Amino acid sequence: MSALFPPWTNTVSRFSLVCLALGGVVGAVLLVLWVESPYFTGQHGPIEQPVQFDHRHHVADDGIDCRYCHSTVETAASAGFPALSVCMNCHGQIWNKSPMLEQVRAAYFSDRAIPWNRVHRLPDFVYFNHSIHVAKGVGCVSCHGRVDQMAQVTQVAPLTMGWCLGCHRAPEPNLRPREEITHLGWRPPTDSGALGHALVAQYDVHTRVSCSTCHR
Amino acid sequence: MSSLDPTGPDVPIARLRARPERRLWRSLEELARGTAPAGPEFPPGASAPPEPSRRDFLQLLGASAALAGLAGCVREPPEKILPYTRRPEDVAPGNPLHYATAYALDGIATGLLVTSYEGRPTKIEGNPDHPSSRGAAGVFEQALLLSLYDPARARAIRYRGAGRSWRAFLEYAAEAVDLHRKDGGAGLCFLGEPDASPLMADLHERVLRALPAARFFSYAPLAEDAAYEGARLAFGRPLQTRVDFSRARVVVSLDADFLGGGPDRLRAAREFASRRVPESELSRLYVVESALSLTGAMADHRVRMRSSEVVQFALGLALELSPQLQGGPHTQLTATRPLHVMARDLLANQGRSVVVAGARQPPLVHALAHAINAALGNADRTVAYAAPTLPDMAAGPAALAPLVADMRSGRVETLVITAPNPAYTAPADLDFGSALGKVPHAIYHGLYEDETAAQCAWFVPATHSLESWGDARAWDGTVSIVQPLIAPLFAGVTHAELWAAFVGEGDRGAHALVQDYWRRQPGRPDFDAFWEEALHDGVVRGSATRTESVTPRWADIAAAAAAAAAKPTSGGGIELNFLPDSKVYDGRFANNAWLQELPDPITKITWDNALLLSPTTAGRLGVESADLVEVTLRGRSLAAPVFVLPGHADDVASIALGYGRTGLNEELAQGVGANAYLVRPSDAPWFAPGASVRKIGRRARFAITQDHFTMEGRPLALVATPRELRQHPERIEEQRAALPTLYDPVPYPSYRWAMSIDLSRCIGCSACVVACQAENNIPVVGKERVARGREMHWLRIDRYFSGPSALDPEVVFQPVACQHCENAPCEYVCPVNATAHSDEGLNEMVYNRCVGTRYCSNNCPYKVRRFNFFDYVGQRTQPERMLQNPEVSIRSRGVMEKCTYCVQRIERARIDARVAGRTIREGEIQTACQQTCPTRAIVFGSLHDERAEVARLHADERRYDLLHELGTRPRTAYLVRLRNPNPELS
């Protein structure tokens, strides 16, 4: 009787066996890589905001300190999102006719909040506290990047637990003198390692990795 | 949400209130404007800054359960941030503010300190500066928070069911006043609850000035008339009795449950407990009662008897102790041995003892107690007398009778009811309901549209205590200003405003009313300073009333005693006892799920009341627990399930009031338990003879959190007398001596968090359980699930009966939460590291890592872990979501949870301390249970500091570990419960 399968089927079968074996492994590896990719962690680009607020202009050009708007960063868990009154402090006088600010004025006078889009989002079971990090000499730039160079704020850090732990296990590289906290362009004088160690001692830095440090 | 909103997009009442008191109202101005996107109901949530709004549990559910699960394929929509338009000063997002206020129960206030996040009250604690609270709060005060957000609360002013505005009501009230002017207001009656508020007293007078013939009645189903009558009998005028248990070496309670109830129970508990530890001279407590009460559970010697026999017992005691009464008629009660021993013990402790009479007992018992205290020279030492704080003492069911008669005869044209739900709480024989039908203009002011509202033409929603301006007085007369924490959620009106409506000031707002009143008071040169201080401290300094020394009228007492002795003891049949409920009080808290699900301290029954019988009586009647029976008293009958309770008096049946509610809007309360008011006689409101109990044949199903009452001879809750402790140190030593181990000890370089629980101090009141529930966002699961053994309380209070006889058991309470073992069995079995050990010795539970194998619970010898069998938080209604504590994650379905030692408080204190560059101070962290404990039974702190109190208690001679032999090395230590029995009786 005629052969049931032509010879090439051997190759096919061997090939498919190999695929079967490798497929699972490769798939798993790809998945693991993907969940840490910028796309998945949300670093893939700026998030549209209802009002075109340009940090470059306010921080770099006008040299406004971060804490002018994010005023509770040293006292509370939240850095604090500026109330419209803060905008109007300046824009009541300058650019108070600018069409770009129409929405802000409207919101302010009608007392409707502007629904901003959150850029740096942690899961709700994570309790991050700005005040302690600032108090221990972690600069804004360490997590938020060069906001002074962003037209629209982009998430630069992965904000994964692994990333948090990295710093909590070896904080030295991310420490700076307290007076430089909001200085985004600050560079450690020479040997950052030595300074880091000095600051750990000086600010009595005890990074903790127990679960309840962040999860409660 | 808009459906919840009675008044449309802008909330006039809120605007009304938003004006005057800037310091408090800033965070609510957004509300007053009422234009926040999330709708006026949730201004705090809506106008809240990012941090707390991120805590909103819906998102957490999303993140932790569904979305995180599908994180691979679903991208969450960008989260919105709604900043303030103007951020109030001193509101830092996520940092709580604390406001002092007060809550009056039956007219007597307890000072409170309320935690508020962005204008959202999230936790109630006692006010340390308040004389009766001293930082403690009871179950009712703790649970107040939930009733604030109760979606069943009334939402609109109604006239015959149709919505009306406050303005409309004011006009109506004005007309009514004009109409009544002609006869001086003879047809106008006010029915309120007893209220010590100076403002209300003032309004009372002003109404009378306008309408001299108007009449005011007070009604409280649990009013303590007898106590005042007793004082009148003994001293010629009604007086308030103030007992100082901290000075009493011997306490005799004549059916007085001073630990479980009473207006000053928190102070009483604290003072009593201070004498139950070896540091002070140990006191001895004798209790004479019928149903086992919290006080009875603490007794060193407890005599069971019918409530009606207590008077004879008191008589016997008085005859032995007060010479002034001797030679009088002798009691029929053949004086029993315990009576003689008690008398001797009292005599041996003249001036250091006290006899207290229970509110349930007739005036004579109180008078006799006063007589005995006078004879023993206890007056002005352990017991003092003062003018009553309450203006109107006669407020019991008896006091209601004349009003009802007038209502029937149509002499009452307008009736303003501010007493909570009298149509339900009035004794059945008065038939208040039908009488109410005869009143043409009935106005009811209450939190709920309940049984009473259904029969009144006008209904005016009351503001919750946390929404109200007002004032109140503590048991010792100390005045507190009641300030609101949040603008009324449901367009409520305060009590004061309602009455003010009848003097034409109903539109001024409660804030103006109370401030005006106090501004009028003399001796306040700088009113604003006084006001600020009063609001800030929560008390008006030096406003307590003086005590006065009085002498008994021996002749009157003797005469009354003779009369009573001549009268035969109450007739045969079963004596039916009516008890205040430990959870729903008189029924007003029936719709509060925290309280309904709180196990009764004695029976451990949730979501129910029961007819309590002694084992003997139950045997005689051929019934057992959960049998449905029909109780009949004077022709009225009631079906209720039986619960056989050791330690209950024979031939007595006891049932708690406040259940069997039929109010349409209070879904939770509907059909829970049996309504004992239906058989409560107005002339014998506390106990009546001649009841009969008939088995129906059907059975009920209780949801009991502790089915098994004995310790099976296991060393769990240890009890000892000081002598035993001295003679057998080894017995306790083997419950704490270090066990051999192969492992090197784990070093804990910094803090070592630990707790100690003193069983001698714990009175089982369960305030800690509710406090824990409020602090940690613990869900309520309902009767069925409790019955299945799925209750969620992180902290449970085990109650064991011990001793030779099941008829007279010794009772011991043992609060059990996670023991935070240093060698925790739960940790090594978790396959995903969801429960791990912290560097400070906390046993941490990471909800967001938990996959729910439940292995940890199996391996926990203390069985303190709780599992989310269903999605409980998802079932919460809109207003309830506002009470979530933003500092604590909300647990999704399928994860394990348990006591964390209030880790959120530890972390907050740590961050505050480290930002300030210091270490955490001793006493800076209080766990929720510790903070509210009236008796200071729970102490929390760090062992690394030998001077810390917890460290001292861990080294105490009474300290032991629970299930020590397992070698889990718990961080929670227990202190042996001390008993101080009289050698003559044991």
Add this chain to the structure above:
Amino acid sequence: MATAPAPHDPLEPLPLVVGAPDDHTINESLFQYVWKPTGRGWWTVFLISVAGVCWFLTAVVVTISKGIGTWGNNIPVAWAYGIINLVWWIGIGHAGTLISAILLLFQQKWRTSINRFAEAMTLFAVLCAAMYPALHLGRPWFAFWLFPYPSPTRMWPQFKSPLTWDVFAISTYFTVSLLFWYLGLIPDLAALRDASKKKLQRVAYGVMALGWRGSGRHWHDYRLAYLLLAGLSTPLVLSVHSIISWDFATSILPGWHTTIFPPYFVAGAVFSGFAMVLSLIIPARKFMKFEHVVTQKHIDNMCKVMLATGLVVAYGYLMEHFMAWYGGNQYEAFVFRNRRGGPYAPVFWTMIFCNVVVPQIFWTRRARYNLVIVWIASVLINLGMWTERFVIIVTSLHRDFMPSKWEMYYPTWVDWSLYGGTISFFLMCFLLFLRFLPAVAASEIKELRAEMVHDQGAH
């Protein structure tokens, strides 16, 4: 079938193959079912089992959408039917592995006619078992956290936890059993391919036969692979159920915390496994008419194995209770008092009857030869082994250290549906297997017969 066969010289061993059929007749008789159109009987049973599977799926949907609350579990009884069934099924699986691996290494000729059958059973049993660990999780969608992989959280499973070991134990067990079973099938698949008439069948079987031509080299490699797999799975027979038993033995719970568990679980597993083989093969060999290859001899041997393992299990029970008394630990002592006399005592005594009393009948040749008795006994033993797991898990949990937190456990309809559902699933797989694949390893039978002929020649 109830009658004992014609008496013959007791010294003469029973034949493993009745008569001396040639290869063709063997093919004929063993493959007939693959060719014959399916009968009404098969369809009825099959449809019933399919219905059961649908019911099972409903229960699964309810469990996953509503939560574990739909089960009867509570605190303290946090584990119940889920784990009971897991352990039960895993145990049943063991007979297959034992037969195919250990008996092969011990060169037990009688294994050949039943090994395919038993291996299939193992496979399906492990499938059923493997459903429970995922199902009983509070958040099944996170089940992958139990596998070690570098996650963004830098969190790993906790390797101290027996549940993590289970993950490896069960997955390994499944993989090896699958390979073993399939490898054994290859020559017969080839035979089916060659024998099949229709094109489709030829292709289907052809693909599955992986190009087997029965050449000497094929046979050589095949034998080698088979032996290697046997060697691989031999330790599994012992390891898998030992590890399962550690879920309990490593805890501190009285009634769980005991060193006797591993041997006693393994013995119990083999015990229940053989019981399941018997309760399936006795009807199967009758309806599929291969009494001549699965002979009385096989049944006799299996009964003896059950008797032996049953005695080990009985010893396990005895020791537990003895130690509870002798150890003098009040908690331990109470748990076993509570098993004997507590609210779940009926279950305990059922267990004693089924697992200790019933197997004793196998001492008598009469019982071993009476297929009805053997079948009823093996069904009872399966029941008994299920109650054993109930006793171990539920009675230990429902009353442990703190009397204040003692609770009763009552299963819900979901619990029952999940249990009945897996049984239906198991049955369905088995029917499909009987229908489309040779239930008896024809190739090995042929070898066996050849060897036997050769032996007789040597006389």
